[in-house]
Amino acid sequence: MKHKINYLGFLSLLAFISVLGWCTQNTGLYGFFGFAYYVRYFWVKPDEFFLLNVQKAATFAFMTEMIFLVPFMFACTYIYDSQRAVPAAFGLSFSTAVFAFTAALIILEWKERKGALSND
Numbered sequence: 001m002k003h004k005i006n007y008l009g010f011l012s013l014l015a016f017i018s019v020l021g022w023c024t025q026n027t028g029l030y031g032f033f034g035f036a037y038y039v040r041y042f043w044v045k046p047d048e049f050f051l052l053n054v055q056k057a058a059t060f061a062f063m064t065e066m067i068f069l070v071p072f073m074f075a076c077t078y079i080y081d082s083q084r085a086v087p088a089a090f091g092l093s094f095s096t097a098v099f100a101f102t103a104a105l106i107i108l109e110w111k112e113r114k115g116a117l118s119n120d
Contacts, residue, residue: 009042061101
C-alpha cells in the first residue's frame with residue numbers, strides 16, 4: 001500500500017528561514033520559527049475529512065487576508081511614509097492570514113477530536 005504524503009508538513013521547512021535570521025542578525029526573521037509547528041502534519045494521514053478541514057481553514061484565511069488588507073493599508077499609510085506603507089500592509093495581511101489559517105485548523109481539529117471522543 002502506498003503511503004500518502006501530507007504536504008502540509010512541508011510548511012515546516014519555512015522554519016529554516018529563522019536560522020538565516022540568526023546568521024545575519026536580522027531579528028525580524030525569527031518569526032518564521034513558528035512554522036515548525038507544521039512538522040506534526042508529516043505524521044497525520046490526509047483523509048477526506050482532514051482535507052476538508054484544510055480547505056475550510058484556507059478559505060477562512062484567504063477571506064481574512066482580503067478583509068484586513070484595506071484597513072492595514074490605511075493604517076500603514078498613516079504610520080509610515082508612502083514607500084513603506086504598501087509592503088508593510090501586505091506583510092501584515094499575510095501574517096494575519098497565516099495566523100488565521102493555523103488557528104482555524106487547530107479549532108477544526110479540536111472539534112473533530114471532541115466529536116470523535118463523544119461517539120465512543
